[in-house]
Amino acid sequence: MLKHRTKFRVIYGDTDSMGVAYYANYLRWFEIGRTELFRFLGLPYTEIEKKGYFLPVSETHCKFKTFARYDDVMTIETSHDETIKAGLKFNYLIFKDDENDIFANGYTRHAFLDSTGKLVRTPKFIREFIAEKIGER
Amino acid sequence: MLKHRTKFRVIYGDTDSMGVAYYANYLRWFEIGRTELFRFLGLPYTEIEKKGYFLPVSETHCKFKTFARYDDVMTIETSHDETIKAGLKFNYLIFKDDENDIFANGYTRHAFLDSTGKLVRTPKFIREFIAEKIGER
Amino acid sequence: MLKHRTKFRVIYGDTDSMGVAYYANYLRWFEIGRTELFRFLGLPYTEIEKKGYFLPVSETHCKFKTFARYDDVMTIETSHDETIKAGLKFNYLIFKDDENDIFANGYTRHAFLDSTGKLVRTPKFIREFIAEKIGER
Amino acid sequence: MLKHRTKFRVIYGDTDSMGVAYYANYLRWFEIGRTELFRFLGLPYTEIEKKGYFLPVSETHCKFKTFARYDDVMTIETSHDETIKAGLKFNYLIFKDDENDIFANGYTRHAFLDSTGKLVRTPKFIREFIAEKIGER
Numbered sequence: 001m002l003k004h005r006t007k008f009r010v011i012y013g014d015t016d017s018m019g020v021a022y023y024a025n026y027l028r029w030f031e032i033g034r035t036e037l038f039r040f041l042g043l044p045y046t047e048i049e050k051k052g053y054f055l056p057v058s059e060t061h062c063k064f065k066t067f068a069r070y071d072d073v074m075t076i077e078t079s080h081d082e083t084i085k086a087g088l089k090f091n092y093l094i095f096k097d098d099e100n101d102i103f104a105n106g107y108t109r110h111a112f113l114d115s116t117g118k119l120v121r122t123p124k125f126i127r128e129f130i131a132e133k134i135g136e137r
Numbered sequence: 138m139l140k141h142r143t144k145f146r147v148i149y150g151d152t153d154s155m156g157v158a159y160y161a162n163y164l165r166w167f168e169i170g171r172t173e174l175f176r177f178l179g180l181p182y183t184e185i186e187k188k189g190y191f192l193p194v195s196e197t198h199c200k201f202k203t204f205a206r207y208d209d210v211m212t213i214e215t216s217h218d219e220t221i222k223a224g225l226k227f228n229y230l231i232f233k234d235d236e237n238d239i240f241a242n243g244y245t246r247h248a249f250l251d252s253t254g255k256l257v258r259t260p261k262f263i264r265e266f267i268a269e270k271i272g273e274r
Numbered sequence: 275m276l277k278h279r280t281k282f283r284v285i286y287g288d289t290d291s292m293g294v295a296y297y298a299n300y301l302r303w304f305e306i307g308r309t310e311l312f313r314f315l316g317l318p319y320t321e322i323e324k325k326g327y328f329l330p331v332s333e334t335h336c337k338f339k340t341f342a343r344y345d346d347v348m349t350i351e352t353s354h355d356e357t358i359k360a361g362l363k364f365n366y367l368i369f370k371d372d373e374n375d376i377f378a379n380g381y382t383r384h385a386f387l388d389s390t391g392k393l394v395r396t397p398k399f400i401r402e403f404i405a406e407k408i409g410e411r
Numbered sequence: 412m413l414k415h416r417t418k419f420r421v422i423y424g425d426t427d428s429m430g431v432a433y434y435a436n437y438l439r440w441f442e443i444g445r446t447e448l449f450r451f452l453g454l455p456y457t458e459i460e461k462k463g464y465f466l467p468v469s470e471t472h473c474k475f476k477t478f479a480r481y482d483d484v485m486t487i488e489t490s491h492d493e494t495i496k497a498g499l500k501f502n503y504l505i506f507k508d509d510e511n512d513i514f515a516n517g518y519t520r521h522a523f524l525d526s527t528g529k530l531v532r533t534p535k536f537i538r539e540f541i542a543e544k545i546g547e548r
């Protein structure tokens with residue numbers, strides 16, 4: 001499985017007056033997770049856009065388990081879901097110190113658009129790139 | 138069904154460099170939707186907190202259908218899901234001019250916490266309030 | 275003086291764990307203020323972009339007087355600063371119930387860019403539009 | 412001068428449909444800068460709150476020089492302004508690769524509040540801490 005972990009810290013601007021991280025920010029953190037997975041694999045998302053493709057989110061889901069608070073250092077583990085053939089799907093796990101102390105988990109699904117905004121099949125270079133990376137494991 | 142519609146406008150700060158509304162902002166708009174539903178029904182969320190309860194989001198889901206763009210006026214229709222007994226669930230539909238032109242739909246689920254942060258059953262005054270409001274329809 | 279007032283409500287997502295509105299959000303509200311001033315005057319910002327100009331913020335300043343809290347209804351009064359000839363400047367006053375209860379005041383300065391991103395003088399149609407609107411007062 | 416540099420990366424959620432980083436986000440980055448300066452000096456902001464003090468922003472100013480774009484890695488250099496005796500002031504410089512390629516500069520001023528929300532003089536432990544740190548240089 002293609003998987004990567006990255007860390008970040010909750011800032012004041014991420015929290016709300018309940019004293020915890022505001023729920024919409026988890027989707028920002030999902031973005032950080034998948035961006036860093038792409039970069040780690042050797043295909044930064046900026047390269048995908050340079051080739052004329054966009055990868056907007058078509059669906060997202062998130063379960064919130066434990067509250068994250070100001071200044072918490074979080075790990076986001078992003079993994080590529082190989083079972084999905086149409087577009088891409090990423091699964092996310094956000095935790096504090098270890099996987100037993102989970103803040104949230106969720107997923108995003110993505111469709112490919114070409115530069116005119118038209119929905120297209122997953123581009124060949126992406127399918128080949130993923131197949132190659134999975135083969136390397 | 139307890140249901141309410143409210144409108145808002147997409148600002149520059151809501152968009153991203155793909156030229157469309159950034160996906161995390163839909164969760165902010167879901168918040169606006171459920172807040173205004175509570176207020177419309179006669180129980181502002183601030184009243185719930187004054188009684189010593191918090192209603193954090195335990196789960197959210199959103200499907201993105203059409204891109205929203207800068208300065209679009211959107212309607213969010215929030216409805217209370219009566220089939221859920223543990224906590225609360227709200228369903229959302231975000232559309233532009235009519236329900237045939239849908240930007241997104243989704244839901245949030247909420248658990249009740251007391252003032253010490255402990256998970257509690259849906260408070261009696263909430264259950265009675267909802268039963269009464271549903272009875273009025 | 276070209277001036278306009280608009281209202282908005284502080285949501286949970288605008289607050290932070292100090293229990294008050296997070297300071298960066300005031301710049302979002304400044305945006306709402308100047309956008310609605312343009313619209314009120316009859317020249318929506320989208321029209322300016324359609325004519326091939328962009329109006330990014332080159333400078334901003336804000337003083338925070340009183341804390342805004344969740345669910346507060348705020349008024350933002352935006353006024354065009356006629357004394358500035360290079361680009362545009364807007365002054366903002368954000369208050370709760372009347373001008374004696376001020377949350378914040380500040381300003382933004384803006385430069386004009388053409389569609390290639392080059393800095394240009396304030397376009398003639400803008401200068402004429404402002405002169406005409408000021409003349410009407 | 413007490414000074415510290417930290418790096419971060421612009422995400423999609425930070426950009427707007429002009430294709431550049433939205434101006435309000437610079438205030439989030441100022442927060443990151445001063446938080447990491449405090450931590451670097453050995454007094455994390457969480458410690459200040461544990462001692463019963465809050466340090467809200469009373470004023471901010473920012474000049475925007477060059478546009479930051481998606482995936483740019485930015486350095487924020489935060490320095491403590493020793494000339495200010497009432498409260499604290501921090502100066503910020505945000506740049507890409509070197510200080511000749513500046514995105515923005517600005518400052519924030521901060522007042523001290525005690526745990527009841529009352530405005531107080533800069534606490535003795537803060538004044539001593541800063542004097543000691545300046546002396547070490």
